[in-house]
Amino acid sequence: MKVFISFDMEGVAGIVDWSQCIPPGQPYEEGRRLLLGEVNAAIDGALAAGATEIVCNDSHGAMNNLDPELLHGQATYVSGRHKPLYMMQGLEAGADVVFMVGYHGSISGESSILSHTYNPSVVSHVALNGVRVGESGINALVALACGVPIGLITGDRHTAGEADPFLADAERVVVKESFTRFGAVNQHPEVARAKIAEAARRAVERAVQPGGSLRRPAIPLPATLEVHMLTADMAEVASWVRGAERTGVRTVTIGGDDPMAMFRSFVAVTYITRQSEGRLGLNVRSGSRPRHRSPGPGPSARSRRPGRAGGSSRRRPVRRPSPARAPAT
Numbered sequence: 001m002k003v004f005i006s007f008d009m010e011g012v013a014g015i016v017d018w019s020q021c022i023p024p025g026q027p028y029e030e031g032r033r034l035l036l037g038e039v040n041a042a043i044d045g046a047l048a049a050g051a052t053e054i055v056c057n058d059s060h061g062a063m064n065n066l067d068p069e070l071l072h073g074q075a076t077y078v079s080g081r082h083k084p085l086y087m088m089q090g091l092e093a094g095a096d097v098v099f100m101v102g103y104h105g106s107i108s109g110e111s112s113i114l115s116h117t118y119n120p121s122v123v124s125h126v127a128l129n130g131v132r133v134g135e136s137g138i139n140a141l142v143a144l145a146c147g148v149p150i151g152l153i154t155g156d157r158h159t160a161g162e163a164d165p166f167l168a169d170a171e172r173v174v175v176k177e178s179f180t181r182f183g184a185v186n187q188h189p190e191v192a193r194a195k196i197a198e199a200a201r202r203a204v205e206r207a208v209q210p211g212g213s214l215r216r217p218a219i220p221l222p223a224t225l226e227v228h229m230l231t232a233d234m235a236e237v238a239s240w241v242r243g244a245e246r247t248g249v250r251t252v253t254i255g256g257d258d259p260m261a262m263f264r265s266f267v268a269v270t271y272i273t274r275q276s277e278g279r280l281g282l283n284v285r286s287g288s289r290p291r292h293r294s295p296g297p298g299p300s301a302r303s304r305r306p307g308r309a310g311g312s313s314r315r316r317p318v319r320r321p322s323p324a325r326a327p328a329t
Ligand SMILES: [Zn+2]
Pocket: 008, 009, 010, 059, 060, 061, 328, 329
């Protein structure tokens, strides 16, 4: 009995600020401890109901937020970057049920703690078959392609609500009530973990029932995924991806009857649009201005390096990414 867990971080009880989600620092250490507690609670609940194999996919930021030794149930840990299936990497046909732990609301939905949809610097709204969708519904395309039901989603109340149209069967655990994107009433972590463990147990029991009371995600095919972005440049760059068609000034549409192909096109859109993200013309991800500056008189690039003799006396300040900058996913 195999369980696949895709876990994010912003939807964990006690987390309300980017500093708890982005290393380094004491708040991040606290955040990852809270995250580990909820992931392990989901594992414990699954094991109690008879799960024999657990695969955990770290879907947040650099995607290596946990100490692998501390995962319960001898779970496999899918970690690190550049995963072709991103938040769903490691899910295969043959798994019995999917859990989504620590998920958060969409960027265009109600105020939900640290809400965003994949990349907050690019994506302003996504609709699946005409309905606003968060990461849960987008990721459900992979579950649909693999023929695996989604049995559990955890996060704040808006996260649970956004899952309704697509994940109607999933157990829901609301661990906090957001009042803004940066404020919430959080359940105590022990309370949240107990509820998650109980819901995970129920989800596994339902998944193994003969006939099964858990159905695949409710996404009629062929489907359309409309991805709205902050600028026209982003949509232009996104339209270079196979399967993504420019359908508006700031919109591309990904359509078809193959949910895996749609998801892979969406992942490619999230990758390629990082080249055009932001609205200041600064390459903020690398912390520098664009590299292709027009050549001109003056000291060579080598001699401009800080600390080198003969360098320009007017050194440009080095821009560093803010530690509070929102990560993708
Ligand atoms: Zn995240």
